[in-house]
Amino acid sequence: MARAVEAASVREMGGAAFAQVGLEAEGPQPAHATRLAVSHVNLYYGDHHALKDVSIEIPEREITSFIGPSGCGKSTLLRCFNRMNDYVKDCRIEGSITLDGQDIYADFNTTLLRQRVGMVFQHPNPFPMSIYDNVAYGPRGMGIKNRSELDDLVEESLRRAALWDEVKDKLKASGLSLSGGQQQRLCIARAIAVKPEVLLMDEPTSALDPISTVQVEQLAMELKRDYTLVVVTHNMQQAARISDSVAFFLLGELVEHGPTAQIFKAPRDRRTEDYLTGRFG
Numbered sequence: 001m002a003r004a005v006e007a008a009s010v011r012e013m014g015g016a017a018f019a020q021v022g023l024e025a026e027g028p029q030p031a032h033a034t035r036l037a038v039s040h041v042n043l044y045y046g047d048h049h050a051l052k053d054v055s056i057e058i059p060e061r062e063i064t065s066f067i068g069p070s071g072c073g074k075s076t077l078l079r080c081f082n083r084m085n086d087y088v089k090d091c092r093i094e095g096s097i098t099l100d101g102q103d104i105y106a107d108f109n110t111t112l113l114r115q116r117v118g119m120v121f122q123h124p125n126p127f128p129m130s131i132y133d134n135v136a137y138g139p140r141g142m143g144i145k146n147r148s149e150l151d152d153l154v155e156e157s158l159r160r161a162a163l164w165d166e167v168k169d170k171l172k173a174s175g176l177s178l179s180g181g182q183q184q185r186l187c188i189a190r191a192i193a194v195k196p197e198v199l200l201m202d203e204p205t206s207a208l209d210p211i212s213t214v215q216v217e218q219l220a221m222e223l224k225r226d227y228t229l230v231v232v233t234h235n236m237q238q239a240a241r242i243s244d245s246v247a248f249f250l251l252g253e254l255v256e257h258g259p260t261a262q263i264f265k266a267p268r269d270r271r272t273e274d275y276l277t278g279r280f281g
């Protein structure tokens, strides 16, 4: 009986994020191939055991969201995907992470990895240069010097980032002169200009107003047609709105990962229920 009441409360409370965004559980979707595969990963910052035996598969052309309370390891795992943690002193990783079957911690060129796995951060961080140069920066670094090729790439990337119409007449203006929401879309344009396969987004809308948040969410849903997206978010409604699947982390453990409807409406683990219903975190 108590269990039945709890299950009902998850549907009402945890499922509320899902219901509020007007989504209903969908039937089985065609499976997408695994793009990133994490197998038994343990990560330590010095003595601190930040990721504990984490295994998860990230399917291509889907949005996978990482949720969980502060400090549970969401950003740490995200940063493993393009080896950003390499820059952290005393950071040690065990286990394996593969991109299309190739171990990214074995014999893998990190420059190439970061080209294939792009990242957008919590706070928009345009370079202190023009809008055009921000987007052209990556392609130039890859050796593209031809002006018309660069022009095409810049336009295509800004269009895909839903920013072209707002900036096409001021491409020489500083990227820093844009609004916060525009700066974040500029950073997305910069990330996709090098044609990555995976886009990592670490709380990409937490510094944005509601209108810019909706624009970035719509953009993420557009981009998943071609890219694999992994999004860290504290916003449960955002996770419900945009994700194909959701992974819940707690104290460095991956508690469960499943289709968005299942996680919000019928989580398998009591700890996920407790988090979604606000009993902790």
Ligand SMILES: Nc1ncnc2c1ncn2[C@@H]1O[C@H](COP(=O)(O)OP(=O)(O)OP(=O)(O)O)[C@@H](O)[C@H]1O
Binding pocket: 045, 048, 050, 068, 069, 070, 071, 072, 073, 074, 075, 076, 077, 088
């Ligand atoms: N560079 C670092 N050096 C040492 N410890 C770190 C470092 N980065 C993160 N940690 C620790 O690892 C744990 C996981 O941190 P992480 O940033 O991955 O959590 P998170 O779930 O993304 O948190 P938040 O939601 O607050 O961003 C925390 O205890 C954090 O203090």
